[in-house]
Each structure stands twice: as structure tokens, then as C-alpha cells.
Amino acid sequence: MKKLVAGVDRLLAIVGGVALIAGGIIALAWHYDAPWARETLSRFDRARIAELPDQGWWVPALAVCAGVSVVVALLLLVGNFSPRTTGTASVIEVPHFSAHVDLSAIASGVAAELADFPGVRRARGTAIDDRGMPTIAVSVYAAADFDVVAFTALADARAAFVAESLSGAYVATRIQLHVDKRK
Structure with missing residues (x-):
């Protein structure tokens, strides 16, 4: 928003x-x-x-x-x-040169990596503007018998990797986990 x-x-x-x-x-x-x-x-x-x-x-x-x-x-x-999508983030800004990365592609890549985890049904990533902060938002949908502890460690590692990769930019990473109800 x-x-x-x-x-x-x-x-x-x-x-x-x-x-x-x-x-x-x-x-x-x-x-x-x-x-x-x-x-x-x-x-x-x-x-x-x-x-x-x-x-x-x-x-x-x-x-x-x-x-x-x-x-x-x-x-x-x-x-x-209105769509809150954001396009790119600037990772390097020096006189006469700047480098930008496509945050949507990074969000899709993180979602694809998290989708390979056992028990994950699907994952979707998008780049949004959350109150002025570019944010990589990934929504993960998983089965009820899912290993949350191992997934949390993987998600934390992916978020740390994104933060390290974009060390010159102010970009947040948000991973939302939606687990099915037990029947």
C-alpha cells in the first residue's frame, strides 16, 4: 500500500x-x-x-x-x-554509472526455489512497493504434513542470499507461508 x-x-x-x-x-x-x-x-x-x-x-x-x-x-x-508492483532496484549509484536489477525476476527465482521443497504445492513471487519500500513478496502454499522448521531455515537462507546479493539496495524480502488445514 x-x-x-x-x-x-x-x-x-x-x-x-x-x-x-x-x-x-x-x-x-x-x-x-x-x-x-x-x-x-x-x-x-x-x-x-x-x-x-x-x-x-x-x-x-x-x-x-x-x-x-x-x-x-x-x-x-x-x-x-491499484497494483503495487515495482520494477527495478538500484544496486550501484555512482556518478555516470548505475546498475539496476529486475526485482520481479528475483522474486520468481526465489519462488521457484521454494516450490521445490517437499510438501510445497505452489509458490508465487512478485515484486511490490510496500509503503515506499521495494519488497520481494513470495507466497508459499503447502500441505498440512509439511516440515515447517526445515522450510523456515531454507526461507531464511534465501532471504539472506537476496539481501547479500542486493547489498547496495534497500529491498525487503517477505515470505508468507500458507499451510493447509488438517482434516
């Missing part, structure tokens, strides 16, 4: 959560006859609030709010579900 999208998601979740908690506290306080809640809510003119939907500006304002909400929701969906 991109940093901006993650930040907007968190900000909206915090604002929505605080608004819901505040609304709940006010509703509970009113229900249990808290003096400050009764006094605050008695200041509102009920007749004027009931007349709001009859005003001429109400329908256009509602339409604008609905339109803005739809656009923001679509932007959040596109931002959250």
Missing part, C-alpha cells in the same frame, strides 16, 4: 471513529439525563431543523454531498486496489 493512501485511510478511520464515539457519548448522556447533554440539545430549534428538507438549497446540497462522497469513495478504491 502506498504511504499517501495508507495515511488517508487511517485519517478517515480516525475521524469517523471519533465522530461515532462522540455521537454515542452524547446519545448516552441524553438518554441518562445528563444535565449538560439536555441543555446542549435543548438549544436546537426542532421546528427549524424539521423544515430543512423543504428548503430550496437542500436537494442541490444533498446531490453535491452525494457526488463528492462517490468520487472520494472511487478514489479510495482505486488507491487501495
